[in-house]
Each structure stands twice: as structure tokens, then as C-alpha cells.
Amino acid sequence: MxxxxxxxxxxxxxxxxxxxxxxxxxxxxxxxxxxxxxxxxxxxxxxxxxxxxxxxxxxxxxxxxxxxxxxxxxxxxxxxxxxxxxxxxxxxxxxxxxxxxxxxxxxxxxxxxxxxxxxxxxxxxxxxxxxxxxxxxxxxxxxxxxxxxxxxxxxxxxxxxxxxxxxxxxxxxKGITPQQMVDLKALMGDSSDNYPGVRGIGEKTALKLLMQHETIEGILENIDQLTKGQRAKIQQDLDMLHLSRKLARIxxxxxxxxxxxxxxxxxxxxxxxxxxxxxxxxxxxxxxxxx
Structure with missing residues (x-):
């Protein structure tokens, strides 16, 4: 066009x-x-x-x-x-x-x-x-x-x-789509905007999970495939994960x-x-x- x-x-x-x-x-x-x-x-x-x-x-x-x-x-x-x-x-x-x-x-x-x-x-x-x-x-x-x-x-x-x-x-x-940037920030949080995402999950892990499972929904549907540590962190901060996504999305x-x-x-x-x-x-x- x-x-x-x-x-x-x-x-x-x-x-x-x-x-x-x-x-x-x-x-x-x-x-x-x-x-x-x-x-x-x-x-x-x-x-x-x-x-x-x-x-x-x-x-x-x-x-x-x-x-x-x-x-x-x-x-x-x-x-x-x-x-x-x-x-x-x-x-x-x-x-x-x-x-x-x-x-x-x-x-x-x-x-x-x-x-x-x-x-x-x-x-x-x-x-x-x-x-x-x-x-x-x-x-x-x-x-x-x-x-x-x-x-x-x-x-x-x-x-x-x-x-x-x-x-x-x-x-x-970047290895992810622009739309996946929102889920990336939801997982890793944003210290400059002061929301934590999932504590203990940084950019590297968040990127890897999104490349494998595409979205937060995809990660949650396949949570049994995650490592024990990843699973525990996400389950512990599940509410904050969903809230962080609302904060991250423009x-x-x-x-x-x-x-x-x-x-x-x-x-x-x-x-x-x-x-x-x-x-x-x-x-x-x-x-x-x-x-």
C-alpha cells in the first residue's frame, strides 16, 4: 500500500x-x-x-x-x-x-x-x-x-x-513478535515502572518461554513442561503476572x-x-x- x-x-x-x-x-x-x-x-x-x-x-x-x-x-x-x-x-x-x-x-x-x-x-x-x-x-x-x-x-x-x-x-x-513484547514484560517485570512481574524470572528465561509457548496462556497450559523452579515461581506470582500484563500493554x-x-x-x-x-x-x- x-x-x-x-x-x-x-x-x-x-x-x-x-x-x-x-x-x-x-x-x-x-x-x-x-x-x-x-x-x-x-x-x-x-x-x-x-x-x-x-x-x-x-x-x-x-x-x-x-x-x-x-x-x-x-x-x-x-x-x-x-x-x-x-x-x-x-x-x-x-x-x-x-x-x-x-x-x-x-x-x-x-x-x-x-x-x-x-x-x-x-x-x-x-x-x-x-x-x-x-x-x-x-x-x-x-x-x-x-x-x-x-x-x-x-x-x-x-x-x-x-x-x-x-x-x-x-x-x-528479537526472536519474538512485537505483540509478544507485552507478555515478555509481564513475565520479567519492569523496574523503571516499578512492577515486579514474576520474581526470579529474568529476560533470558522469559524470552525462552515465549519462544517455546508463544503466550502467557501457552506457558500456563504447558506448565508441567517447565522446570520445577520456573513452575513454582509462576504459580506463586500468578496474580501479579496477569496484573503486570495489564500494566505493560499500551x-x-x-x-x-x-x-x-x-x-x-x-x-x-x-x-x-x-x-x-x-x-x-x-x-x-x-x-x-x-x-
Missing amino acids: TTTNRIMLVDGMALLFRAFYATAMSNYYMINSKGMPTNGVYGMLKHLFTAIDTYQPTHVICCWDMGSKTFRNDLFPDYKANRSSPPEELIPQFDLAKEVVESLDIPNVGTVGYEADDCMGTLSRAYSEHSQVFILTGDQDMLQLLEPNISVVLLKKGYGNYAQYEESSFYEE NCEADVDCSLEDALFFIDENRMANKFNELEFKNWQKNIIGS
């Missing part, structure tokens, strides 16, 4: 955090004359423009978390409870980032109760029926969304370095929508220049948009 639309869904949270910490390590917060730190937003824009230059999308949408509580916290109150509060220099940059994205006429999308991941999952499913979708993120969890018209572009160190994944090559590389039915008309990528140069100058971004022509 050929398609002319190339839609880039941007994980705003991932870009902002990555850019902030890259310079915060050396206490370089770029505080302007109004006392506003801008290092995260500046770096995020550099990531954004570099990716736009590389992938040449026709449409761009930026997705955000809206508050720290989501439906996953209702399922499991300790979800992400291990995360510390963001540094005080980052806090004002959340709203500032959205403001700057808006000045580029790029829609900001997010909905209370869902993560940015869920918004990207929902929109990618809707658009991929008729368009090529690129998901720009730093989060490996997004690999579960791979489909024939959906690519995942993972940011690597520095600017302009990406690991691009396609559904067609994913299986050869919800592709979040209450979000964005018309492609609104997402058409076209920058009003004056509006952008006014915003960047107002924030006292230095050398932005060269450093951010590369012109």
Missing part, C-alpha cells in the same frame, strides 16, 4: 527529559533574564527538528503525560511509585515545552488518566490505516506498537542517532483524537522566531533548526 502521508508522533516527555538531563548533569540550565530555565526545551527542540529533517514528515503531533496518575495506578497503586519528583529546574519547562510546540503549530495531545504512550498507541492505530506512521521516542515499550505501517524510531545518544524498528525485521532481530483506545488537517506540518517562521527570541534562545537558527 503506498501512502503519501508521513505522520510523526513525538513522545514529548521522552524528548524533554532526555534533553534536560543531558545538560543538567553539568548544571547548565540556560536560565534566561526572566529567571526561566530553558535547557530541556532547547534540547527537545533540537531533537525534534533533527528528526523532522531526517524523516521528512508531512504531519507532526506531540504527545504528553497529563499528571502523574493514570488508570495503571488504579490497577496497581505502586506503579511508578519509585520515581522521584522532577528537579525544580525541570518543573516549569513542562508547560513551556507545550507552549513552544504550539508556537510551531504542532498540536499537543494528551488526556488525563493516560500516558503519552497510550495517546501515541491510539493515534498510531487510527492513522496507520491510511498513512505511514513514525513514533519518535526513547522508550522501548513502544516496540509493541510495530505494525506494517508503523515504525518506531528510538533516540540514541547525541542528536540524529536513531535505532529504527519495523515490524518486518523485528522478529529476526492502551490503544485512549480518549484522544487529532485531525490530520491540524497536524499538517507548516511553520510560521515569524511566530517561531518571536517565541524563540522571547525565550532568549541563543544561536537557535544554527543550533535548533540547522539553517
Whole structure:
């Protein structure tokens, strides 16, 4: 199926955090004359423009978390409870980032109760029926969304370095399908999101079990074929295994929508220049948009 639309869904949270910490390590917060730190937003824009230059999308949408509580916290109150509060220099940059994205006429999308991941999952499913979708993120969890018209572009160190994944090559590389990524995380848990999966089962064992039995259901149906230790661990943590799968799966039915008309990528140069100058971004022509 050929398609002319190339839609880039941007994980705003991932870009902002990555850019902030890259310079915060050396206490370089770029505080302007109004006392506003801008290092995260500046770096995020550099990531954004570099990716736009590389992938040449026709449409761009930026997705955000809206508050720290989501439906996953209702399922499991300790979800992400291990995360510390963001540094005080980052806090004002959340709203500032959205403001700057808006000045580029790029829609900001997010909905209370869902993560940015869920918004990207929902929109990618809707658009991929008729368009090529690129998901720009730093989060490996997004690999579960791979489909024939959906690519995942993972940011690597520095600017302009990406690991691009396609559904067609994913299986050869990982040995499992994108859909099996959910069951993989359910088995091994996710320390960064603070849910345990099955205690004592790591990535290596989880991959082996999924290659043999395909799904969690397949593993449970053949539980007598497992080693005594594996069987004991799974039976002991069975409830957590099922709960972890609910936490790991990106919800592709979040209450979000964005018309492609609104997402058409076209920058009003004056509006952008006014915003960047107002924030006292230095050398932005060269450093951010590369012109």
C-alpha cells in the first residue's frame, strides 16, 4: 500500500527529559533574564527538528503525560511509585515545552488518566490505516506498537542517532513478535515502572518461554513442561503476572483524537522566531533548526 502521508508522533516527555538531563548533569540550565530555565526545551527542540529533517514528515503531533496518575495506578497503586519528583529546574519547562510546540503549530495531545504512550498507541492505530506512521521516542515499550505501517524510531545518544524498528525485521532481530513484547514484560517485570512481574524470572528465561509457548496462556497450559523452579515461581506470582500484563500493554483506545488537517506540518517562521527570541534562545537558527 503506498501512502503519501508521513505522520510523526513525538513522545514529548521522552524528548524533554532526555534533553534536560543531558545538560543538567553539568548544571547548565540556560536560565534566561526572566529567571526561566530553558535547557530541556532547547534540547527537545533540537531533537525534534533533527528528526523532522531526517524523516521528512508531512504531519507532526506531540504527545504528553497529563499528571502523574493514570488508570495503571488504579490497577496497581505502586506503579511508578519509585520515581522521584522532577528537579525544580525541570518543573516549569513542562508547560513551556507545550507552549513552544504550539508556537510551531504542532498540536499537543494528551488526556488525563493516560500516558503519552497510550495517546501515541491510539493515534498510531487510527492513522496507520491510511498513512505511514513514525513514533519518535526513547522508550522501548513502544516496540509493541510495530505494525506494517508503523515504525518506531528510538533516540540514541547525541542528536540524529536513531535505532529504527519495523515490524518486518523485528522478529529476526528479537526472536519474538512485537505483540509478544507485552507478555515478555509481564513475565520479567519492569523496574523503571516499578512492577515486579514474576520474581526470579529474568529476560533470558522469559524470552525462552515465549519462544517455546508463544503466550502467557501457552506457558500456563504447558506448565508441567517447565522446570520445577520456573513452575513454582509462576504459580506463586500468578496474580501479579496477569496484573503486570495489564500494566505493560499500551492502551490503544485512549480518549484522544487529532485531525490530520491540524497536524499538517507548516511553520510560521515569524511566530517561531518571536517565541524563540522571547525565550532568549541563543544561536537557535544554527543550533535548533540547522539553517
